[in-house]
Amino acid sequence: MTDAVLDLQGVTKDFGDEVVTHVLKGIDLRIEAGELTALVGPSGSGKSTLLNLLGLLDRPTSGVLRVLGRDIAALDDTGLTELRGRSIGFVFQFHHLLPALSAIQNVMLPLSIAQGRTTAEHRALALEGLREVGLAERADERTMRLSGGQQQRVAIARALIGRPPLVLADEPTGNLDTATADEVFELLRGFNRRAKMAFLIVTHSPELAARCDRIVTLVDGRIVEDRAVRH
Amino acid sequence: MPIAVFLALQFLREGKAASGLVVAAVGVGVSVIVFLSALISGLQTSLIEKTLGSQAHVVVRPPEERARAVRGSAEGELVASNEQRPAQRVRSIVGWQRIMSELAADPAVEVVTPVVSGPGFAVRGTASKSVAVLGVDISSYVRVVEIDDRLQAGTLPRSGAEAAIGSELAADLGIELGDKLRLQAAGGRTELFTVSGVFRLGNREVDQRWVLVTLRSGQTLLDLVGGASSLELRIREVFSADRTAEYIVARTGLVAESWMSTNAELLTALRSQSASSVLIQVFVVLAVSIGIASVLVVSVVQKRREIGILRAMGLSRGRTTMVFLVQGGVLGLLGSVVGVSAGIAVAIAFRGAAVDARGEPLFPIEVEPTLALTSAAIAIATGLVAAVLPAIRAGRLDPAVAIRHD
Ligand SMILES: Nc1ncnc2c1ncn2[C@@H]1O[C@H](COP(=O)(O)OP(=O)(O)OP(=O)(O)O)[C@@H](O)[C@H]1O
Ligand SMILES: [Mg+2]
Numbered sequence: 001m002t003d004a005v006l007d008l009q010g011v012t013k014d015f016g017d018e019v020v021t022h023v024l025k026g027i028d029l030r031i032e033a034g035e036l037t038a039l040v041g042p043s044g045s046g047k048s049t050l051l052n053l054l055g056l057l058d059r060p061t062s063g064v065l066r067v068l069g070r071d072i073a074a075l076d077d078t079g080l081t082e083l084r085g086r087s088i089g090f091v092f093q094f095h096h097l098l099p100a101l102s103a104i105q106n107v108m109l110p111l112s113i114a115q116g117r118t119t120a121e122h123r124a125l126a127l128e129g130l131r132e133v134g135l136a137e138r139a140d141e142r143t144m145r146l147s148g149g150q151q152q153r154v155a156i157a158r159a160l161i162g163r164p165p166l167v168l169a170d171e172p173t174g175n176l177d178t179a180t181a182d183e184v185f186e187l188l189r190g191f192n193r194r195a196k197m198a199f200l201i202v203t204h205s206p207e208l209a210a211r212c213d214r215i216v217t218l219v220d221g222r223i224v225e226d227r228a229v230r231h
Numbered sequence: 232m233p234i235a236v237f238l239a240l241q242f243l244r245e246g247k248a249a250s251g252l253v254v255a256a257v258g259v260g261v262s263v264i265v266f267l268s269a270l271i272s273g274l275q276t277s278l279i280e281k282t283l284g285s286q287a288h289v290v291v292r293p294p295e296e297r298a299r300a301v302r303g304s305a306e307g308e309l310v311a312s313n314e315q316r317p318a319q320r321v322r323s324i325v326g327w328q329r330i331m332s333e334l335a336a337d338p339a340v341e342v343v344t345p346v347v348s349g350p351g352f353a354v355r356g357t358a359s360k361s362v363a364v365l366g367v368d369i370s371s372y373v374r375v376v377e378i379d380d381r382l383q384a385g386t387l388p389r390s391g392a393e394a395a396i397g398s399e400l401a402a403d404l405g406i407e408l409g410d411k412l413r414l415q416a417a418g419g420r421t422e423l424f425t426v427s428g429v430f431r432l433g434n435r436e437v438d439q440r441w442v443l444v445t446l447r448s449g450q451t452l453l454d455l456v457g458g459a460s461s462l463e464l465r466i467r468e469v470f471s472a473d474r475t476a477e478y479i480v481a482r483t484g485l486v487a488e489s490w491m492s493t494n495a496e497l498l499t500a501l502r503s504q505s506a507s508s509v510l511i512q513v514f515v516v517l518a519v520s521i522g523i524a525s526v527l528v529v530s531v532v533q534k535r536r537e538i539g540i541l542r543a544m545g546l547s548r549g550r551t552t553m554v555f556l557v558q559g560g561v562l563g564l565l566g567s568v569v570g571v572s573a574g575i576a577v578a579i580a581f582r583g584a585a586v587d588a589r590g591e592p593l594f595p596i597e598v599e600p601t602l603a604l605t606s607a608a609i610a611i612a613t614g615l616v617a618a619v620l621p622a623i624r625a626g627r628l629d630p631a632v633a634i635r636h637d
Contacts, residue, residue, distance in 0.1 A: 049634075057543060057631040078547060085545015094633060096540045100245035110544045118232045159546075 003113075005166045006031040006054060011063035013049055023049045025221040026063070032137040033165060036189065038209035041218035047202045048170055050218065054200065055168050056084040068165060072084045086115050089159030089197075093171035097136030097143040097151055097158075104130060104139040107158045114162065129157040133187060149180035154189065160191055167191075169201040173208065185211065234551035240542070243558055246530060250562065251527045257610055258573055259564020260519035264512050265606045266576025268480055269598045270510050270581070275501050277594035279469070285432035287344075287375045287463035288472045288533010291334070291479055292486045293324045321349040321418075323458025330483055331462055339475050340466050344371040345459035348451040352397070353442060354413040355404045362400065363440045364414060375465045378430050378443070384408055385428030391448040395428035397438035414442060418454045514607060520617035523562050527555055527621035531628075538625055539633025548626040555622035556615055563614025567607035574598060574606070 006029065013024040023046045031037060039047050053065060056072060065072050068087055073081065089110070090096075097106045108126035112118040130136045133153040135146075143151055152172060159167055169188065173181035185201075185208050186210040192199045201212065209215050210229060217225040232537045301393075324330065327345060333345045347366040352359050369387050373379040379387055385408045387395050394412060406412060406426050415421045424444065431438055448458050466475050472489035479487040491498055531538070538551060573593045585593045 001382050052631045055543065057634070058629075081542070081545055081547050084543065090540075090543050092634065096536065098241075098539075098540065102242045105241070109541070112237065113541070113544050113546050113550075114232050116234055116550070118234060118237050 004030045004066070005033050006200075007064075007066040007067060007069075008054075009045070009064040011053065011060045011065055013053060013058070014061045023221050024060075026143075027217065027221075027223060029223065029226075031166075031198055031200060033198055034192070035214060036192045036199045037201070037216055038212040038223045039200055039202045039215045039216050039218060040204070040206075040209050045218045046221045047218055049203060051168050051170050054166075055090060056080045056090055085110065086162070087164050087166055089162070089164040089167040091152070091155050091159045091167065091169040091172045093174040097154055099142065099144045101143065102140045103135060103143055103154045104147065106143060106154055107161055109158060110162045126157075126161060126215050129161045130154070132156045132160075132191075136178070149176055149184060152176060152180075152184050153207070156184070156187060157192075160195075160197070161195065163195060165197060167197055167199045169199065171204065173203065173205065181205070181208070234546070235328020236557050239557035239561060241531065242534065242554065243561060249530070250528050253522055253562050254565045254569060256522045257563060257614070258569030261567050261606050261610050262573035262577060263515050264609065265571055265598060265602060266577045266581070266607070267508055267511060268602055269574070269578050270597050272599075272602075273594050273596035275504070278497065278501065281433055282497060283469070283490060284381070285376060285434040285437045286493070288466045288469060289464040289476045289479065289487055289489050291324070291330075291462040291464070292460070292488075293322045294485055304385070313587075321347065321453045321455050321458075323347075323455050323460060324462065324485060327459040327462060330485070331459075333483075333520050334462065334464065334479065335524045339468065339471065340464055342371055342374040342465045344368055344375050344463050345446060345461075346372070346463055347446065347453050347455050347458060347460045348350050349417060349453040349455075349460065351414055351442070351452070352499060353400065353404060354415060355406060355410070358404050360400060360403055361440070362396075362414070362442045364416065364449060364452060365441060365443050366446045366453065367443060368446045372463070375463050376432075378432065381430045381432050383429045384429050385426070388424075388427055388443065388445050389446045390450075391445050392423075392425055393427035393444070394424035395430055395443040396426055396446075397441045398429050398431040399435065399439040400442070401426070401429045403439070412442075414452060415574050416452045416454070420452050422448065422452050424448075431576040453495075507604060516613050519566070519610070520613045523559055523614050523617035524621060526562075527559060527618050528624070530558070531555065531621045531625045534625075535628060535633045538628050539630045540630070542630035543634060551628075552622040552626035555625045556618045559614040559616075559618025559622070560611055561614070562597050562612040563617075564607070566614070567610035570610065571598075571603045571606055575603075 008029045011024060011027040012022065015021045015023055027050065039050070041047050053060055056067065059072070067083060070083060072080065104126045106122060108118065108122040111122040111125060127136060127139055130139050133156055135150060135153055135157070138146060138150065143154060146154065165196050172188065173184050178186060188199060188201065189211065191197060193212050203209055212229060214226070214228050216223055268376055331343050331345060334340050345368055351362055353362045353365045373387070383398055384396070394414070396406065396412070408426060408429070410426050412424050412426050413421060414424060444452070450458060466472055473491040476487040476489035476492070479485065542551060578596050578598050582596050587593055
């Protein structure tokens with residue numbers, strides 16, 4: 001059996017020292033390469049918390065979490081940072097671009113960070129990435145001057161530039177109007193189909209969830225439903 | 232470009248206003264350091280030069296006849312009334328030629344020159360003035376006291392019949408070049424000299440009293456044929472004169488006095504001046520580093536989210552720390568460029584303003600390249616040190632907390 005992109009067994013997450021909140025209460029989940037999965041659930045059910053764990057931004061309280069076959073309990077902070085930089089792309093609801101940088105500088109960041117320096121080659125690849133999301137001609141624009149949908153496209157180009165095997169998107173269309181949300185979602189789906197990257201997308205939109213391969217439903221820190229979607 | 236440098240520059244550019252203000256603050260601090268150091272070193276150099284302009288580094292004399300120490304310069308000592316000693320007799324250093332060649336062979340010593348000196352009177356017409364007669368070996372004496380550079384007119388004595396005198400003495404007696412001057416030694420001998428030159432060493436006592444003649448004429452006049460009442464030395468390290476003097480005392484049993492002991496008060500003053508300037512510089516550095524640190528602390532708080540994103544994209548803790556360290560260093564660097572330029576400008580302006588009645592600068596104020604480089608290095612180091620705490624805070628930010636949108 002090949003390694004899954006993600007493999008969780010009995011993962012829990014508590015917050016607080018004196019007043020402990022149990023946010024995730026035993027998650028078992030496997031995500032294979034190239035899967036397009038929607039993560040849905042009511043507000044406060046723990047979706048973002050789970051995504052932070054999967055993105056190696058935080059560690060589980062208990063349970064086993066494997067990313068690309070690596071048990072993360074065995075990794076120190078440096079190891080986590082390196083694995084994260086190499087294998088995971090993030091798209092957040094509030095796009096989180098660096099306003100000081102131009103669109104193309106934002107997109108080239110993951111490559112430059114991985115290599116420790118900026119190069120002309122990174123720029124060329126970033127321009128290619130912007131072309132894929134239809135923004136090549138705005139490459140040198142400061143990102144604050146782009147519209148919300150355009151900013152989210154830049155964020156997607158940035159998340160995908162290194163072709164990470166796993167992309168985590170936390171409500172990537174959350175603050176976009178329906179038409180723009182639709183475009184952005186299709187962009188993500190296109191990448192998933194062409195490049196065989198696994199996507200885990202948190203969404204509150206049932207229509208968008210229905211266009212994924214699989215829907216995982218989280219309620220009160222537990223997975224209550226996990227079903228494949230027939231198209 | 233290294234990623235940390237790239238991000239640091241972008242962050243600084245984004246916060247243009249804050250960066251500009253800090254650079255200005257660092258610039259002011261650096262210019263204070265540059266100007267103050269240049270001013271003080273110029274002042275001290277000129278004071279020391281003035282002092283050493285009319286004085287040998289070390290003067291060696293015959294041992295005292297009695298244990299009692301008589302302080303003062305050569306002529307003063309001899310004028311001082313002292314009942315125990317045969318009054319107003321100039322004594323020679325016994326075997327001075329041998330001692331002189333021994334001293335000359337010492338690597339610490341640059342030049343040794345023999346001098347006979349004693350009191351006398353300069354008489355012209357009815358006017359008469361008390362003077363100090365110095366018989367010197369001209370060619371080596373000018374290497375100890377650079378009197379040839381301070382000639383106002385004429386030349387130093389070229390023969391036994393010529394004399395050079397201080398400018399104030401010339402004025403007092405109304406003497407011009409080529410005039411005759413009668414010198415009468417305390418011992419009673421009298422000789423007639425032609426004034427060949429007038430010098431001005433800037434030391435009133437010297438300019439009023441010195442009469443310079445050749446060694447041989449001095450010996451004859453002062454009744455000390457073949458003798459030398461002192462040996463005067465220029466040494467290689469000006470500030471080791473006291474040690475050289477001690478060493479000479481130990482080796483020869485003669486009296487040796489360094490310029491440092493005759494000018495002890497001046498040296499103490501210079502030292503405390505240097506100390507207070509160091510203190511001022513320390514406070515400037517402190518103020519500058521607080522300025523840099525505060526801007527970076529604010530920047531780390533403001534950039535929490537960006538730092539979180541960068542960390543999420545794989546920027547390591549160490550590199551995150553570097554981003555802020557580099558910002559500190561760059562602020563220091565830019566500030567030092569501004570500050571060194573401003574310091575040089577102020578120094579030049581000051582040089583134009585601080586002039587004496589004749590428009591000559593009062594003292595040299597020069598911004599040496601080493602001073603500029605040291606100040607720049609201090610500023611950059613200050614920037615780096617000031618950035619340490621904010622940088623560590625940036626590195627410690629928890630990416631999960633930093634990017635949470637609330
Ligand atoms: N760092 C934390 N410390 C304490 N409690 C936390 C922390 N992070 C999240 N929580 C709590 O965990 C619960 C789940 O939060 P989470 O953000 O994962 O929910 P969510 O499913 O993403 O909700 P939404 O749909 O509103 O984004 C909430 O009750 C929240 O208050
Ligand atoms: Mg959430």
